[in-house]
Amino acid sequence: MSRTAQTLKLHAIAHGRSGDKGNRLNVNVIAYDQKHWPVLIEQVTAERVAELFAHRGVTQVRRYELPHLGALNFVIEDALEGGVNSSLAVDTHGKCLSYLVLALDVQVPVETGADAMSRPALQTVS
C-alpha cells in the first residue's frame, strides 16, 4: 500500500448529525467504512472542532469515542448563540452545524489495488 495521502473533506468518508439541548450542541461523526476510523481518531480532534467553532465563543469541546460503531461524539458547549429560544441566528437549533464539522479537511491514505478507496457504497433498496 502506498504511503501517499490525499486531502479530502471529512464529508467524503464520514456522515453525522447534530442536536441541541439548551446552549449545548452535539455532533456525531461516523465513518462510512471502519478502515477510516484511524483518520477520525487522529485528525478529527476536539482541538480542531473547537477551532471550527471559535468564532461562536465555544467554551469547551469534549470528544467521546465509540470505536465499535466507528463513531465520535462531540459535545460543544455554548455553540448556539443562546440556543433555540434566544439566538438571533438563522438556524437557532444548530441543525446545519454537523456540516461545518464535515467540511474539515482530512488526509486520507491513497490505497491501490483491490482496497482502493471508492465512493461510499450507495444504499439500494429493492
Add this chain to the structure above:
Amino acid sequence: MFRIGSGAGFSGDRVDAPQSVVASIAAAGEGGAVIFETLGERTLALGQIAKRHDANKGYEPLLEELLEPILAQCIASKITIVGNFGQANPPAAAAAIQKIADRLGLGRLRIAVVAGDDLLGRIDLDATQRWDGDGRLPELDGDVIAINAYMGAAPIAEAILAGAQVVVTGRVADPALALGPLAAHYGWSWDDLDLMAAGTLVGHLLECGSQVSGGFFADPGLKDVPDTANIGFPIAEVNADGTFVITKADATGGIVDLRTVKEQLLYEIHDPSAYFTPDVTLDITNVEIEQVGPNRVGVRGARGHKAPELLKATVSFYGDWLGEAEISYAGPNALARARLAISTINERIGIRGLPVRHRADVIGTVSAFDSDHGDLLVDYSDTPGGDYRVRFAFGASSQRDVERAVQEVNALYCCGPAGGGGVRQSVRPRVRTMSHLVSRDLVVPSFHFVGAQA
C-alpha cells in the same frame, strides 16, 4: 414480541405518518403500541399560553389530524396510543380524543390522563440548581409561564395495566413513552436496570419519528433515501429480554440501516455512558447493531445504571421580541451592496439609539455557520456577484424598539444600496426556557381515567 411504532417525532411532523405504522402493526395481529412525541422544550409554554386564552386548548394543535384516521384501527387491533400530546392541558386532549371516538361511533374509550409534571407555583426556583448544559445563558428575567418536570414511565405503565386504550401525558421523558408500554406488557421490574435501559433505548431510537428511518438523513449521492415524500415511520419489535429490531412501516419509503440507526443512536446524546432519564441512566457504549434484513436492524447491549437523584424541569418564561427582515441583492457586485446594507443598518441602529441586539447574515454565503458578529462573513470572498439575501435579526424586551429596527430595513428600499428588493418582515414574541434540577419529592406522578370519579 411486542411492536411499538412512532406516530410523530415532533409537534409539526407529517400528519399522515401514523397511518401506515398502525396498519403495519395491525396486520401483524398481535397488538402493540403507537407513541407520539410532540412536546419540545418550548412547546409546553406555547400550550400554557393557549390554555390561558381558552381552557379547552393547550394540547397538540394537530391532535385531531393525527388521531382521527387511526383511532378506530388502534382500538380494534389493541394498539395502545401513548402520547405527550396533552402538552399543557392533558384533560382537554383526552376530551378531544373522546369526541373523535364519539364521531366515529367507538363509544366510551378508556383514556388515561397522566399528571404530576406541572410544578408551576409549587417550587422555589432560587432553591434549585440550574442544569449545566445551559452554559452561559443568562438568569431568568421574565415572567414564568410554566415549570414542568420530566417524569418517568411508571404512570404510563400503570395506566395501561389498568386498561387504558389511550394514555395522554404532559411532560414525561421522551423515551418513557416507549418504556411505559414495554414495562406494562412484559412486567419488567423497575429495579432491573438493564431492561429499563433497553426500553429507554427503544424510546430514544423511536422518539424522533423518521429520524431513524431515513428522515433528516438524505445527502444525495452519498446517503440516498428512497421515496422521501413517503418515508415510513419506525417500528420496534421488542423481545422480553430487551433485544429488539428497528424496522419501519410496510410499503413506504425511507430506509433503516446501520447508518440511520447510528446517527439516531447518538442524537442529542452527550456522554454515551450516561444518558440521564428519570427511570435509568442509559449507557450505550456497548450497544451492538446488526443489519438482519432489508430495513431491519437488530439492537442489543444497552446497559443501565442507577437513575439520577434529581429530575430535570423545564422553566419557560416570556422572553424578548424577535424581529426579522430580509432584502435581496443580485447580479454584479451584489455582495458589496449586501455588505453596505448591513453597515448602513448598523449605523442607523446607532443613530436612532435603538436598544436592540442585532445580527445580519448574507444568505448564500456563511449564514448558517456564522456568529452574531459576522466573523466568517468578513473573510468571505468567493463570488462577489450572485444572488444574495440579507437577513437581519433584532432582539429586545420592547416590541416597539424591535418594530423600529425592522422598519429601518424596510427603509432600505429607497435609502439603501442600489437594486435592493423583496423586503419581508416579521415581529413576534418569544418564549425562553431554562432547565433546572429538582428534587423527586416535589414530583408525584399519577394517572386517572377521564370521566371517572376520583
